[in-house]
Amino acid sequence: MPPVVEIEPLDGGLLRTRGAEVDIAFRMRGTGPAVVLLHGTSATHAVWEPISEALADHATVIALDQRGHGRSDKPEHGYSARDFADDVIMLLDALKIDRAIIAGHSLGGRNAWVTAALYPERVSGVVVVDYTPYVESAVIDELQERVAGGYRSFSSRDEIELYLRERYPAIMRSAVERRALWGYRPQDDGTLLPCADPHAMRQLIEGFRTSWADEFRAVGAPMTHVRGPASRIVSDTAWQLAIADRPADRWVIVDGADHYVPEEFPDVVTAELDHALGFIP
Numbered sequence: 001m002p003p004v005v006e007i008e009p010l011d012g013g014l015l016r017t018r019g020a021e022v023d024i025a026f027r028m029r030g031t032g033p034a035v036v037l038l039h040g041t042s043a044t045h046a047v048w049e050p051i052s053e054a055l056a057d058h059a060t061v062i063a064l065d066q067r068g069h070g071r072s073d074k075p076e077h078g079y080s081a082r083d084f085a086d087d088v089i090m091l092l093d094a095l096k097i098d099r100a101i102i103a104g105h106s107l108g109g110r111n112a113w114v115t116a117a118l119y120p121e122r123v124s125g126v127v128v129v130d131y132t133p134y135v136e137s138a139v140i141d142e143l144q145e146r147v148a149g150g151y152r153s154f155s156s157r158d159e160i161e162l163y164l165r166e167r168y169p170a171i172m173r174s175a176v177e178r179r180a181l182w183g184y185r186p187q188d189d190g191t192l193l194p195c196a197d198p199h200a201m202r203q204l205i206e207g208f209r210t211s212w213a214d215e216f217r218a219v220g221a222p223m224t225h226v227r228g229p230a231s232r233i234v235s236d237t238a239w240q241l242a243i244a245d246r247p248a249d250r251w252v253i254v255d256g257a258d259h260y261v262p263e264e265f266p267d268v269v270t271a272e273l274d275h276a277l278g279f280i281p
Contacts, residue, residue, distance in 0.1 A: 003019050005019045022087060023072065025065040029061055031059075037062065037108070039062065039107070042150060043069065060087070062190075079203040082114065097123070101126070103127035105262050109128035109129050127276055129261050133241075133242065133245075135238050139235070160184055224249065227257075230260055231259040232259055
């Protein structure tokens, strides 16, 4: 028999499952058709905040801290795309939601299409922001090094924000502040450490070496793909190979964006989610 999963409140307006194999923290707002938002590697639910607010008057918006991140559980093992997909379905079950649009950025984009492929009856649409099955090994190597380098202690939020502005030069100032607020936890000695677990980050980035291309091609729900042309993750080649797999999908280039499109052009991503919801013809 599956475990009985309940929902309990956390500080700061977050909610969290209780009783699941891996418990997940999330923010939920609004009414209407369900939209699940999945962040990228080492981030939290907060990267979606402006988009969630914009959708909340006509959709039920659920932004997760994926396992290994934020206020969610950080198990020793279990960071394949299937594990992340199972968390989405567990949460939908706990909230008694039958179907949802699943949208994700980077890691979350991969997890969105895998959820749709594994659980087609639960997914009404998919929006993938700046990820494809064809990201090159050298890019994954660089990502592994970059993320590992970000796991360090900071003396203050001001120091965190300075570091984040250097690491993500194109994201909005308010996005930097949200990352600093939600992505770091105080230690007993007064310093702050990233909430993203380094052991989990190593495993999930290694998991990018599995392409999940068969699942990408198998998705039956409508799919939209969004890319920043200056992305360091999705090359032109990786983008074109994905288009060749699914030429009938919606393919959107956001001029002036790099990899972090939701935090640079939230209005564009909101519009694409509205399109997936059917509010824009």
